[in-house]
Amino acid sequence: MKIISIVGKKNTGKTTLTTKIIQELTKRGYNTASIKHSHHTIEMDKENTDTWKHKQAGANLVVGVGSTTFYNTTQEHNLNRILYLLKHFDNYDYIIIEGYKNYNYPKITTSPELKDKYTIKEINALNTTPEDIKELADLIEKHAHDITNTLYTHTCGYNNGETIAQEIRNGTLTQNDLDHIHTYLSIDEKVIGLNQFVSNYIKQNLLGIINTLNLKDYGITEIGKIELIIPNEKTPQKQENNNCTIEINNKNLITNKFTKNLIANTITGMINSLKTPDKTKQIELEITNINNNNLKNAKITLKTNKTNLEINEFTSKILKETTYSIINTLKTDDEIKQIKITVEDDIIC
Numbered sequence: 001m002k003i004i005s006i007v008g009k010k011n012t013g014k015t016t017l018t019t020k021i022i023q024e025l026t027k028r029g030y031n032t033a034s035i036k037h038s039h040h041t042i043e044m045d046k047e048n049t050d051t052w053k054h055k056q057a058g059a060n061l062v063v064g065v066g067s068t069t070f071y072n073t074t075q076e077h078n079l080n081r082i083l084y085l086l087k088h089f090d091n092y093d094y095i096i097i098e099g100y101k102n103y104n105y106p107k108i109t110t111s112p113e114l115k116d117k118y119t120i121k122e123i124n125a126l127n128t129t130p131e132d133i134k135e136l137a138d139l140i141e142k143h144a145h146d147i148t149n150t151l152y153t154h155t156c157g158y159n160n161g162e163t164i165a166q167e168i169r170n171g172t173l174t175q176n177d178l179d180h181i182h183t184y185l186s187i188d189e190k191v192i193g194l195n196q197f198v199s200n201y202i203k204q205n206l207l208g209i210i211n212t213l214n215l216k217d218y219g220i221t222e223i224g225k226i227e228l229i230i231p232n233e234k235t236p237q238k239q240e241n242n243n244c245t246i247e248i249n250n251k252n253l254i255t256n257k258f259t260k261n262l263i264a265n266t267i268t269g270m271i272n273s274l275k276t277p278d279k280t281k282q283i284e285l286e287i288t289n290i291n292n293n294n295l296k297n298a299k300i301t302l303k304t305n306k307t308n309l310e311i312n313e314f315t316s317k318i319l320k321e322t323t324y325s326i327i328n329t330l331k332t333d334d335e336i337k338q339i340k341i342t343v344e345d346d347i348i349c
Contacts, residue, residue, distance in 0.1 A: 001087060002094050002144035002175060005118075007101040008110030013125030017110060018098045020128070024137040030093040033086055035079070037099030045072055079103050081189045083147050088227055094144065104162065106143050106169050108136060120169055143168055145175050149193040153178045161193055198262070201329045205266060208325030212317045247340040248332055255330065263326055264343045270319060271304065274311070280304045286340040287320055293336070295320045 006021070008014045018034065025032050045052045051064045055072060062072045079100050086092060097105065107118045110125040120143045121136065145151060151164040153173070167173040179196035182203045186192065194202070206226060215223070244264035246253040271283050284303040291297065300320050302309045311319070327339050 001083075001092050001146050002140070003083065003097065003105045003146065004094065004140045004144040005097040005100055005103065005105045005107045006110070007099065007107050007114050008125065009114070012110040013128075014098055014110050017108070017123070017125035017128065018096055020133045021108075021136060021140070022096050024133050025094050025096070025140070028137065031091065032094045032096060033090070033092045034096045034098065035082060035100075037079075037097065045070075078189065080147060080149070080191050081186075084184065084186050084191050087184055094140070104148055104165065106140075106145065106165075108139075117166075118169065142171065142174060147191050149191045150181060150184060151175075151178055152181065152193065152195045154196075159195070197259075197329070201262060201326065204325035204329050205322055208321035208323075209318055211321050212314065243342075243344040245340075245342045246327070247338070248327065248336055249334055249338050250340075253330070253332070259330070263341065266326060267323070267341055267343055270322065271302075274309070274315065278305055281344065282306060283343040284340070285319065285323060285342075286338070287323060288338045290324065290337050290339070295324055298324075 004021075006014050006018045022032055022034060045055065045062070045064070051062045051072065054062045055074070060074050064070045064072070079097070080103075083095060086095060097103075101107070101114055104118055106120045107114075107116070108121045108123060109115050109119050110123060112122055115122050121139055123132070123136070145165055145168045148161045148165050151161040151168075152159065153164060164173060164178065168175065179199075181194060181196060181199045183194055183199040184191070185194055185202075206228070207223070210223065210226065215221075244260040244267075246255065246260070246263060267283060267285060268280075271280060271285075282303075282305050284301075284306070286301045287295075287298050289298045298320055300311075300316050302311055302319065323339060323341065324336070327336060
């Protein structure tokens, strides 16, 4: 998804320019969406319609569904929140924004006084030709980018979304040069950036759990987009000093502290979801007999506080699939036949 904003003062041709750009990008085969920002109240529904009556009765969100669908809410949402939600609706190629001049996205401005470091083009929108619009579309293809916090690349040492966005606007990077991120995360309506390793880690971890479910009972034969909402009532304790050892095929895996903490937190989180008789201070999880990436005949043993923990077949399958998916995100030289993970920490609870 790539984002571009059309900004300018009133009566400078913003809407006309926005519609022409949408038409050109659509003509090129792109799936486009648009966002219109106004300082005035935007009414999406006519007086005395049923949905209008719902809103007048006090509903904070009204959804009208017919040949089209519209959403009418009493709240003005943050732009990044809206952009994140659009990722759930469809696989949009471009989001064309009219307005939101104070956000950090590439801009085409119709007013010289609104030109800033995010501006990629200043144009007289009241006097454009079809060739001008084509040139603008070319410019958008090159300089537009996704939600700033989601931008990551290991190329040339860039690891900050703002810096990467600036390089894209300058033309030294394109979105195609960036890491391919599979997973997007929002916490308390704030979009959280994930690098490629964490993105893959969460994806494989979640797929490991989902693959244990009877999806065919729900009419799902192939997994496409996965959407997950966790209404968290309690802030989980952050584990940063776990003593975590990872063995693959009876050899210690050498990895950095970040990866060890990530794996330790995941294993601890899974075990904390089980009912254990005592406060857990040590976890030992071992999977053996893995054959050609197949876990069907693999055996799992789980100990908490050095005592064997009995787990049922369903839980066993989840732990095997998830743990294998976690380790499979790491770069290992040999085929994985055995995994052993030990986590020890006084603050595990």
